[in-house]
Amino acid sequence: MSIDKPNVGRAADESNDFLEEPGEYNLRLYVAGQTPKSLAAIANLKKLCEENLAGRYTIEVVDLLVTPQLAAGDQIVALPTLVRRLPQPLKRVIGDLSNTERVLVGLDIRSKLARTT
Amino acid sequence: MATKQKKAAQTGSSHRLTALQKTPTGIKGLDALTLGGLPTGRPTLMCGAAGCGKTLFAMTFLINGVNEFNEPGVLMSFEERERDLETNVASLGYDVAALVERKQLVVDYVYIERAEIEESGEYDLEGLFVRLGHAIDSIGAKRVVLDTIEALFSGLDDTAILRSELRRLFAWLKDKGVTAIITAERGEGQLTRYGIEEYISDCVILLDNRVEEQVTTRRLRVVKYRGSSHGTNEYPFLIDEHGISVLPITSAELSHRISHESVSSGVADLDAMLSVRGYFRGSSILISGLAGTGKSTFASAFVNAACERGERCLFFAFEESPDQIVRNMASVGLKLDAHVASGLLAFQAARPSLYGFEMHLARMNRDIEEFAPQVIVVDPISAFRGPSFEIHATLVRLADICKSKGITALFTSLSSSGEQMTESERSVSSLMDTWISLKDVEANGERNRVLYLLKSRGMNHSKQLREYQLTDQGIHMIDAYLGPDGVLTGTARIAQEAREREAMLLRRQTTERRQRELARKRAAIDRQIAEMRATLETEEREVATLIEQEEARELAHGSERTEMAAMRGMRP
Numbered sequence: 087m088s089i090d091k092p093n094v095g096r097a098a099d100e101s102n103d104f105l106e107e108p109g110e111y112n113l114r115l116y117v118a119g120q121t122p123k124s125l126a127a128i129a130n131l132k133k134l135c136e137e138n139l140a141g142r143y144t145i146e147v148v149d150l151l152v153t154p155q156l157a158a159g160d161q162i163v164a165l166p167t168l169v170r171r172l173p174q175p176l177k178r179v180i181g182d183l184s185n186t187e188r189v190l191v192g193l194d195i196r197s198k199l200a201r202t203t
Numbered sequence: 204m205a206t207k208q209k210k211a212a213q214t215g216s217s218h219r220l221t222a223l224q225k226t227p228t229g230i231k232g233l234d235a236l237t238l239g240g241l242p243t244g245r246p247t248l249m250c251g252a253a254g255c256g257k258t259l260f261a262m263t264f265l266i267n268g269v270n271e272f273n274e275p276g277v278l279m280s281f282e283e284r285e286r287d288l289e290t291n292v293a294s295l296g297y298d299v300a301a302l303v304e305r306k307q308l309v310v311d312y313v314y315i316e317r318a319e320i321e322e323s324g325e326y327d328l329e330g331l332f333v334r335l336g337h338a339i340d341s342i343g344a345k346r347v348v349l350d351t352i353e354a355l356f357s358g359l360d361d362t363a364i365l366r367s368e369l370r371r372l373f374a375w376l377k378d379k380g381v382t383a384i385i386t387a388e389r390g391e392g393q394l395t396r397y398g399i400e401e402y403i404s405d406c407v408i409l410l411d412n413r414v415e416e417q418v419t420t421r422r423l424r425v426v427k428y429r430g431s432s433h434g435t436n437e438y439p440f441l442i443d444e445h446g447i448s449v450l451p452i453t454s455a456e457l458s459h460r461i462s463h464e465s466v467s468s469g470v471a472d473l474d475a476m477l478s479v480r481g482y483f484r485g486s487s488i489l490i491s492g493l494a495g496t497g498k499s500t501f502a503s504a505f506v507n508a509a510c511e512r513g514e515r516c517l518f519f520a521f522e523e524s525p526d527q528i529v530r531n532m533a534s535v536g537l538k539l540d541a542h543v544a545s546g547l548l549a550f551q552a553a554r555p556s557l558y559g560f561e562m563h564l565a566r567m568n569r570d571i572e573e574f575a576p577q578v579i580v581v582d583p584i585s586a587f588r589g590p591s592f593e594i595h596a597t598l599v600r601l602a603d604i605c606k607s608k609g610i611t612a613l614f615t616s617l618s619s620s621g622e623q624m625t626e627s628e629r630s631v632s633s634l635m636d637t638w639i640s641l642k643d644v645e646a647n648g649e650r651n652r653v654l655y656l657l658k659s660r661g662m663n664h665s666k667q668l669r670e671y672q673l674t675d676q677g678i679h680m681i682d683a684y685l686g687p688d689g690v691l692t693g694t695a696r697i698a699q700e701a702r703e704r705e706a707m708l709l710r711r712q713t714t715e716r717r718q719r720e721l722a723r724k725r726a727a728i729d730r731q732i733a734e735m736r737a738t739l740e741t742e743e744r745e746v747a748t749l750i751e752q753e754e755a756r757e758l759a760h761g762s763e764r765t766e767m768a769a770m771r772g773m774r775p
Contacts, residue, residue: 157337
C-alpha cells in the first residue's frame with residue numbers, strides 16, 4: 087500500500103466525491119459453503135473494507151448452497167464472486183480477494199491509473 | 204434386458220451385464236445412425252464451425268425431449284440471450300416460452316464479459332455448478348445442453364483453472380446422470396478451438412458445412428461413440444422450416460420384402476407389353492428418352508392411374524413448376540388437378556441447384572416420411588449434375604429408401620442425343636427393375652416416337668419397338684411396321700399401310716374374278732350336261748318306243764301264228 091502513496095491523495099479525492107452518503111458501497115459476496123476459499127474471501131473483504139471504506143459499506147454474504155436460485159440473477163459463474171451492487175454500474179471481482187490491489191481497482195475504489203504506476 | 208440377463212445367467216457370471224443406455228434425440232436419422240440416440244447420463248460433444256447448426260441440434264434435442272419423451276431439459280446458453288433463442292427456434296415452430304412456463308424447460312443465459320470482471324486470487328466455477336444444479340433440480344431435468352461452454356475461455360483469464368473446472372464439470376454432469384450435449388466451435392487442427400474434446404470422450408459428433416461448386420451441403424459424422432457401434436460415414440442433414448432431418452443409413456443388405464402385386468402403368472397398351480400387366484409394386488422404373496419424347500407424360504399417366512386407385516403420390520419436379528405440369532398434362536387428358544385437390548397427389552418442386560445433391564436426397568427422404576406415398580416420381584434425375592459416384596450413391600439411397608418402404612418409384616432421365624447413356628442413366632441403370640427407353644426416329648423428313656422395353660426384371664415383356672402417340676385421350680401405341688429398312692413409323696408407316704391395302708384389294712379382285720370365271724365355267728358345263736342328258740333322254744325315249752313297237756309287232760305276229768295253227772289243228 088505504500089507504493090501507492092503518491093496517488094493516494096488523488097484516489098481519496100475521487101472517492102470523496104462518492105462519499106456524499108455513508109453506506110454507499112453495497113457489496114455482496116457470493117460463496118458456496120464454508121470452503122477455505124470462501125472463508126479467505128470473507129476475511130479478505132472485511133479487512134479491505136475496514137481499511138478503505140470504513141463506515142460506508144454494507145456487506146452481504148450469500149451462500150449459494152443455501153439459496154442457489156440467486157446465482158442466475160447476478161450472473162454468477164465463478165466463486166467466490168464479489169458484486170458491487172451500489173454504486174452503479176455493477177462490478178464483479180472473482181477470486182478469494184487475496185490481491186487487494188485488484189479488488190480495489192475492480193470495485194473502482196482505486197482508479198486503474200493508480201494500478202499501472 | 205431380459206436377454207442380457209439370460210445370457211449372464213448362462214455364462215454363469217455373477218455380475219450383470221447392462222448395455223449402454225441411450226437417449227433418443229427425436230431426430231430420426233441421427234437416432235438411426237447412433238443406433239438409438241446419445242449415451243444416457245453422459246456428455247456428448249457436438250462440434251462444428253459457425254453456422255453448422257450446433258445450437259439448433261441441441262435445442263431440438265431438448266425440445267423433442269420434452270415433447271416426445273417427457274424429459275425436462277436445461278439449456279445453459281453462453282452465447283445467445285433467452286429472447287434471441289426463443290426467436291431463433293420459433294422459426295421451426297418451437298414455442299420455447301410455453302415450455303419454460305410449463306416448467307419443462309429452463310433456459311439460463313450465462314453472461315460473461317471480461318471487461319466487467321476483475322480477477323483477484325483463486326476461484327473456481329462452483330457458481331456455474333450451483334446454477335446448473337439448481338436448474339436441473341428445479342424441474343427434474345434429464346437433458347442438459349451447454350451452448351457454447353467455450354465462451355468461458357474468452358471471459359476468464361486463468362485457463363488452467365478453467366480446464367480443471369471443465370473436467371470437473373463433465374464428471375459432475377455424469378454423476379448427475381443427465382444426458383448432456385456440449386457444443387463447441389471447430390478448431391484448427393483439432394476438433395474444438397480450446398481442445399475440450401479431451402474431457403468429453405464418450406460421444407463426439409462433428410457437424411460440417413461444405414461448399415462445393417457454390418452449393419452448400421451440411422454433413423454430420425459421429426466421430427466416436429464409446430461403448431456403442433455407430434454409423435461412421437458422413438451423413439447429409441437438412442435444416443429448414445421442418446427442423447432437422449438427417450438422412451438415415453442405407454441398409455447394406457438387400458433384404459427388402461418384395462411384392463408380387465403389379466400396378467398399372469397408366470397406359471393400357473404399355474401394360475399389354477408387360478406380362479404382369481404393369482409394373483411390380485415397390486419396383487424402380489426408369490423412363491429415359493430424348494427431349495420431348497413424353498417422359499413426364501408417361502410419369503404423369505402412372506401417377507394418374509395410381510391416384511385413381513386411391514394411392515398417394517409424391518411428384519418431385521426438378522424442371523417444371525407444379526402448375527405447369529398440371530396444365531401440360533391436361534392436354535393429354537390427364538386431370539392431375541383433381542388429384543391435387545383431393546390430396547392424393549402432392550408436388551415437391553425445386554431447382555436442382557438449390558441444394559447439394561445429398562441435401563436433395565435428405566429433403567426427399569423427409570418429404571417421403573411425411574407424406575407416406577405409395578408412388579413417387581422423380582422428374583428428371585438427369586437434372587442433377589455432379590460427380591457420377593455421388594449421383595450413384597444418392598440414387599442408390601433413394602431407390603433403397605423407396606424399396607424398403609414398398610414405394611413404387613418412377614424416375615425419368617433425359618438422354619443426350621445419340622446412343623450414349625448419360626452419366627445419371629449409367630449410374631442408375633443397374634438399380635432399375637424396369638427400364639423403358641423412349642426414342643425419336645427420324646425418317647422421311649419427320650420425327651416419330653417409338654418405345655421399347657430395355658428390361659423388366661421378373662416378368663416377360665414385349666421385345667418389340669412400338670410407335671406411340673400422345674393424344675388428347677392419353678398415350679396410345681400403334682403397331683410398328685417392320686419394313687426392309689427396319690421399323691416404319693409415321694407417314695412411312697401410313698404409306699406402307701396404304702400399299703398393303705392396295706395389294707390386298709388387288710388380290711381380292713383377282714380372286715373374285717377367278718371365282719366368277721369358275722362359276723361361269725361351272726354354269727357352262729352344267730348346261731352341257733343338261734343338253735347331253737336331254738339328248739340321252741330323247742334317245743332313250745326313242746329306243747323305248749321302238750321296243751314297244753317291236754313287242755307289239757311280235758305279239759301280233761304271235762297271235763297270227765296261233766290262229767294259223769288253230770286253223771291247221773282244226774284241219775287235222
